[in-house]
Amino acid sequence: MSATALDTSNHTPARRDIQRRIMMTLGPILAALIIAGCILLAVGVNPLTYYGFVLERGLLSPLGVQQTLTRMAPLLFLAAGLIVAFRAGMWNLGGDGQFLLGAVTAAASGPLLVQVLPAWLALFCTFLLATAVAMLWSLVPALLRAYQGVNEIITTLMMTFLGTSLANVLVKLVFLDPTTTVPQTRTLPVEDRLPRLFDTTITSGLLLGLAAILIVHFVMTRTAFGLKLQIVGANPRAAVHAGLGVPKLTIAVFAISAGLAGLAGAVDILGVQGNVRADWNPAYAMAVIPVVFLARMNGIAAIGFVFMLSVLSIGGESAARRLGVPHHFTLVLVSIVLIMLALAEYIDHRYNQSRKA
Amino acid sequence: MTNASIPPAATPDIVVLDRVTKRFPGIVANDSVDLAIRPGEVHVLLGENGAGKSTLIGMLSGLQQPDEGRILVDGVPTPITSPRHALSLGIGTVFQHMMLVPTLTVAENLLLGGSWWQRPKTEELEARVAEISRTLGIAINLHARISELSLGEQQQVEILRALVRNSRLLILDESTSMLTPKGIEELGALMRRLVEQGLAIVFITHKLKEAAAFGDRISVLKLGRKVGEIPPERFRALGEDEIISEIVELMFGKRKDDPEAEEKAPRVLPAGAASLLEVHDIEVPATANSPGLSAISFDIRPGELLGIAGIDGNGQKQLAEALAGQLSTSGGTISLEGRRLDGLSVGERRESGLRYLTDDRLGEGTVGSFPVSINFFLKQVGAAPFWRSGVEQRAEIEKRAGELVREYDVRTPSLKTPVGRLSGGNIQKVLLARELAEGAKAVIFNKPTYGLDLANTLATRQRIREIAARGLAVLLISTDLEELLSMCDRIAVISSGRLVGTIENTGDARTRVGRLMIGLAA
């Protein structure tokens, strides 16, 4: 052992490893909370009060916790979609566009289908449609990347802007509910939506979301298909050398990732919102990106971090009302987490290198 | 082999390395090395791969700092802190891997290094280059783009760059690996002329013959230490063969011969056997970055070793990839055991028995962050018994991986170790195991011993001979002529994407191959 070894006590290596992991994960979160807290101070808000309200509503109040768990449903689907894409080395930043179009599709088709089909079949078909539409939305960037080598960051971002506008057009012009004054789609009656769990207000979409992320986790870590995606992500040249059909895999990855984002939108509409209002864009997909990185692309870890994001999201909405801090703060906080995480990895890497020397 | 002028002993050394030591995680690259570099002398640094030559060069050119010891320039202890500093001290380096910007012209590359707010001093440069070219007898077109030049010409540009910067000490790092035999001779002559003008040259190589032919003084490095030095006086006193013996003794202890010049055991191929691998008229269109292939045809019989010789960059990689299926061909046929391969995908060709061992072990051959066990099966993802219905069978994978590790002597802390952490030789063993362990009928090797130390090099060559003896067809692509001469039954030479000739490896094969490589008839 070199003289610069930090821990010469009788900790087993495994425990030290776990300690390191915990620090690497909590450290960035803590740092971000402090920095974001300073920003709050700068605009005249007491950060402790703010965080207190967030926890109070998001975690500690019974009603709030149920809302938190409900909010997790679309977020879990989005996280699952991002894990698939990022592990394969593809930056699908089109999540918000895919989400909105999936949501609009669900909002448009749901109320119609429940009138002609039994409830469960109607919901199932709505999910299918939403997934298909979202997948289609990823087709152009997928093809451009697979066959022309065009950077997908830009193409998916552009498709998001395009998709957001298209969603608005669809809501305001095509699927507009003529019976209300507020521009929105026809509302799906509560009894036709996804059932709630037991006596709570938690949507059963949460279970669907958990299932999605667990399935994704299993596929990525234990199946041949998942391994192929990881090879493409870790070393694209090795993927070619190993005989993997990279273009087809690329299109598959985009389709799956976008489909899951579309499902997220559908779950949000069918389980919670019931309709899509004009200019509605919760921008969940962007907020989930740091979560997926924190979880190191691990599906099971992601569940925990999605829960935290949910608490922040619900609690933040409450704090917005009580303290006048707009929900944009959530975006600021998670962005700082992302940057701190990258820094933490760097520091850890350097520390390791100096230990080996 | 005469030295035109040997400066008197009173001439001060330009650079002295005094007990220089450099460590990296896990190894000591240089261990207390002493070196004295004088003007007017070609000082050869000789050692096999891994002996520490490149690290010394890194320290002399300012890329790295020694951990212990010191460097003296003109007698004054001077830490060389950056490439810029090295240049200002008059130390110019020509690296083994090209350090020119391919999209800029020769002139633009030579102008790099001026302060950023100035206009490039083009006229001055042209005058200077003309002057240097005249005295040295080399001709370079200043307005040609680097990507358009041959590798030998690019090397000349790098030497020119060092001279334009008024270097007093020129370091040439493995500069002959990209040259034809004739090009190597010309480089030797150029070094002689430079040294006559008072320059000091440090010439790094692992090839004994070059060291003996071009050096005035030879320092031998082995595993980070300097194990001996042959000064000019001794050089003049002994003949070339004696010099070689002495060097060999320094490097390997008492040994009769150049260890890499193994005798090629005479082999008898089964007479009249039908060709196992038949390649006919392969065509690949040229692109901006790589030469194409045209009219490539050859046959390999079972048990036969066909070598492809040639200077790097003449289509070797393209040939290997076209055969393996990674590069699509615009014409021609490939048959293995009579079965047509040219319509099949990479995976299908592999299943038919064609194997390809790439030269790019970490960039292409493996996924460095994945465990050793998974890397064994990178080309069989999804195949039984390691995957059933798409689900991974950990036990099966571990079992087979363990067997392969034992059989091929892969030194790894565990099966779960990321393969990128293994040494080059052990990564090569993983690749060998993967490609050769079962089902191989014809194998393509691309530079299999590149970057390996002597032990692993010999072991790899031994494996190649073994599989040929088992009846496989072997295509050996290599830029190491000695390697080809010691192993192959026949040798073909590739030049600009064409096979310019194939010879039997008998008698004066070396001469005939050399002639083919420079464009003459064999």
Add this chain to the structure above:
Amino acid sequence: MTGLFSEVFLGALLFGAVTAAIPLLLAGLGEQMSEKAGVLNIGIEGMMIFGAYLGFVGAFYSGSLWLGFLTGAVGGMAVALLMALLCVRLGLNQIVIGIGLTLGLEGLTALLHHFQFSRSYPRLPAADRTVIPFLADIPILGPALFRQHLIVYLAVALVFVMGYIYRRTQLGLNLQAAGDKPAALDVAGIDVVRTRTIAVLTTGALAGLGGAYLANVGAGIFIPFITNGAGFLGIVLAMLARGRPVWVLFGALLFGVCLSLTTAMQVAGINIPTDVIQMLPFLAVMIMLVLFGRRASLPAALGIPYERGAR
């Protein structure tokens, strides 16, 4: 659609196109320099929005538009400094940091706007125009092109300045080497990190300036997310322009036309829903990418941090 070819419509369209094109032009020129040097600057949208905010604040509290441009450029450079420190110096992943900075700054500026301006929504007075004699009298084209704020002419002149830098100066050579083969630059004795940092800081200044123009001249007001993808459009322009600043200008004008269609149509009394028209610029982008995406040339060392001695 009788109003489509009326003088009113065309005049409004062209004028709006130029106004909308300037932020894109500046962002594109900036991103082009970063990419030449090998840095993929996804954070440019963050630089623009921060520049817009700081530029507006500067102009609002001082009453001087030019001071606003200055503060905007400084704001963009501040973000760029962070980017240079984290990505060029330390070598963190450029994409992750870029996304983080963009999202964070969009949120931050929205947050600050809420606390400062959300009750009053202050506007800036309309910008002064610099009229170029003779040329301004050409029918239709005249008022559109030659009655703009001075900064517009400066921005267009910048196109040729950049071209000069790239082709005729040592800096241009160094930038290209930094992007194509940083090892060669290092060996020639030039600090790769410093060269790339110069590029990134310039990008920040230009992007910040573009944002400030957008808020102060283009809109006269700062609202959250006002840039709405202008920075990303700048990246597209840089990608397609293949190293030539002039192409950035043409592309910016093309997108500017798309962006200004909404207001032009309103002015001309043509009734097409806003949301449909808002899709146009991004639709145009996708079409351009499909047609020309493959030929977008990007430097070899793009996005890869430089480490001396690493292979």
